[in-house]
Amino acid sequence: MISDAAVIELAAALYLIDCVVLLERGQALLEARWAPLFPRMALAFGSLHYQIGGKAVAFLNPLTPFIPAIRTLPLFSASSGPRASVELHAVMPLVVPAFMQLVLVFIALPVCLYRAPGWPFLVSLLLAYLNAIAMLGILWWRFRKAGIARRPLVALGFGWLVCLPLSVNCLRKAGIASGIAIDARSALRFLSGNERQRAREALKAQIAEAMHELDENDHLHRRLAELRQQLTPEADSGRA
Numbered sequence: 001m002i003s004d005a006a007v008i009e010l011a012a013a014l015y016l017i018d019c020v021v022l023l024e025r026g027q028a029l030l031e032a033r034w035a036p037l038f039p040r041m042a043l044a045f046g047s048l049h050y051q052i053g054g055k056a057v058a059f060l061n062p063l064t065p066f067i068p069a070i071r072t073l074p075l076f077s078a079s080s081g082p083r084a085s086v087e088l089h090a091v092m093p094l095v096v097p098a099f100m101q102l103v104l105v106f107i108a109l110p111v112c113l114y115r116a117p118g119w120p121f122l123v124s125l126l127l128a129y130l131n132a133i134a135m136l137g138i139l140w141w142r143f144r145k146a147g148i149a150r151r152p153l154v155a156l157g158f159g160w161l162v163c164l165p166l167s168v169n170c171l172r173k174a175g176i177a178s179g180i181a182i183d184a185r186s187a188l189r190f191l192s193g194n195e196r197q198r199a200r201e202a203l204k205a206q207i208a209e210a211m212h213e214l215d216e217n218d219h220l221h222r223r224l225a226e227l228r229q230q231l232t233p234e235a236d237s238g239r240a
Contacts, residue, residue, distance in 0.1 A: 008110050015165040019062050022055040025210035026075035028184040029058055032068040032088050041190045043199040045206050065168050066099040070175040073183045081181045082148050090142040091175050097135045098171040104128040105168050132160050132167035139174050152177035204231050
């Protein structure tokens, strides 16, 4: 028999694995503002040196699944996908349900499993499933209304219902799966002050790392070098 502790540990491990996101060099996660706790937007580029399958590894904060996150396009990609404002507007209604799912799955259910394994546990489990189904329904409706592709929601929704801990990331994974129609350099305009400077330096570091992986005669190497040079005067003017 599997112990209660092992079940909880497995659920937490699956959730933490689900918080891992793989990004192309120079691609980023745009984390949206949420005024009560996080009033500013931020860009996260993932690991600089560590890679999986040639991609940088980013890790979503496991304590804030209710903060929207969307993925930018890889550098030099053709514009595709919805605008950032459209994507954020579509997922924002899930902020409260995502927080509720975090509480249900990782607080209410473990407590009930230890203290009240009977009806209280079953009620908490039912509420968690109903909330997951409601979030999926809201996303489907909001994406259809905004003209955002709903195909990624099929696989995501199946995973959320089969493996309940994954549903805690519902808000962020829906935004990441769809992506937005701008790259990380264009997304810098959403940031302000020190956060923009920090993100610019992180992007330059990602570009430098990508250049090391390419031959100097490669066309992409030259384009990356030009982009890195373009970013430097912007940083200087921001300090002026």
